[in-house]
Amino acid sequence: TVRRLPRHCGDILASGVSEDGVYSVFPVHDPDGFMVYCDMRTDGGGWTVFQRREDGSVNFFRGWDAYRDGFGTSTGEHWLGLQRIFSLTRSGDMELRVDMADFDNATAFARYAHFSVGRDSVNPEEDGYPLSVDGFSGTAGDSFLKHSGMRFTTRDRDQDQSENNCAAYYQGAWWYRNCHTSNLNGQYLRGGHASYADGVEWSSWTGWQYSLRFTEMKVRPRTGPPS
Secondary structure, rough: OOOOOOOOOOHHHHHOOOOOOEEEOOOOOOOEEEEEEOOOOHHHOOOEEEEEOOOOOOOOOHHHHHHOOOOEEEOEEEEOOHHHHHHHHHHOOEEEEEEEEOOOOOEEEEEEEEEEEEOOOOOOOOOOOOEEEEEEEEOOOOOHHHHOOOOEEEEEEEOOOOOOOHHHHHOOOOOOOOOOOOOOOEEEEEEOOOOOEEEOEHHHOOOOOOEEEEEEEEEEEOOOOOO
């Protein structure tokens, strides 16, 4: 039998590997593959990480090309890249988990049963890598469903529904509407801040003026890990 290359961290977990770390994955439509961080412990493991904030060491206030292609280091703060997130989510029904922590070591999570970026697009970049997400559960409250259907906006590519550029205004990059209920790529402001909604925000958990210490966004096939 031909040994199939792992499409995502779920396949790597199914092959018997259960250590967190950096692995190569080869999504169906991306045969060259790329490196990702696999979370093999949280809620059964098998999660492919595409975003992490943890110490403010990486600048997230970047333009379109950076968000399309990715930046940072997979073992630390990073954004995997919209094109890669598209590759991971176009071939199968993925669920999303968002883990977060504040500066008092409280933690919370939000889970979405369906998540994809640009899934039905022939040219996802031209279409703005639109977000599709639904099926919330978790302890952090929902701060993401309002963004479903929105295209991705950066400071140099305005595709939101505001008369302003939400990315420029709130110092981030996101699937902004007019403008946001979450801003996980915002400024790393380290807890409470006087400015409004321009930090690493998940408003349903910590409001509009609290920038989270840690966030991690990750996907896995919705069937879940092998039981």
